Amino acid sequence: MRAPVLTQKRARSLRRAMTPPEAALWAYLRQRVSGRPNFRRQHPVGPYILDFFCAPAKLAIEIDGRVHETADNPEKDARRTAWLNVQGIEVVRIPATEVLHDAAEAAEGVLQIARLRVGLADPPL
Numbered sequence: 001m002r003a004p005v006l007t008q009k010r011a012r013s014l015r016r017a018m019t020p021p022e023a024a025l026w027a028y029l030r031q032r033v034s035g036r037p038n039f040r041r042q043h044p045v046g047p048y049i050l051d052f053f054c055a056p057a058k059l060a061i062e063i064d065g066r067v068h069e070t071a072d073n074p075e076k077d078a079r080r081t082a083w084l085n086v087q088g089i090e091v092v093r094i095p096a097t098e099v100l101h102d103a104a105e106a107a108e109g110v111l112q113i114a115r116l117r118v119g120l121a122d123p124p125l
Contacts, residue, residue, distance in 0.1 A: 008044050018042070021063045021096040021103075022051055028107030037114040045089065048080055052110070057117035058089045061110050065096040090117065 018026065018041070029039040029052060039061070043053035052061040064077075081091045092113060099106045 019063070019065065019096070021065070021099040024103035025052070025061075025063065025094075025099050025107055025110070028104060029110065036111060037118050039110075039114075045084065045087065048084065050084075050089075053089075054114045054117075057114040059114050059117050060084055060089050060091045062091060062093045063096050063099055064093050 022041070026041050030041075032038065037054045037057055037059075039052045039054050041052055043050045045053070045060075050060040051063050053059070054061075062077075077093075084091050092110070094106055094110070
């Protein structure tokens with residue numbers, strides 16, 4: 001689904017100003033390895049910008065910091081997730097503290113979910 005021009009411009013701006021947890025996870029997800037699903041960062045979909053998106057798996061990865069727990073943000077996140085699910089996109093939310101604690105482990109979990117959704121076998125050892 002095509003995003004409005006304003007959303008596309010905002011996504012470009014967010015790519016230049018990633019949060020520390022996003023940057024840590026991106027360091028692992030950006031590596032192009034044969035047989036591994038590719039991810040895009042700050043990808044616009046409709047009116048939303050996804051932290052990370054794997055198109056073949058139709059998988060969105062959202063890194064949730066403390067702001068997602070305050071005010072009406074949980075309700076906004078629920079509406080956003082429902083809208084993305086209607087578009088056929090599965091949303092996986094990972095707490096920012098988890099990524100900062102061990103970005104490599106978080107990335108491996110994300111990649112495993114993407115492999116399962118795409119139907120790829122585990123990579124050879």
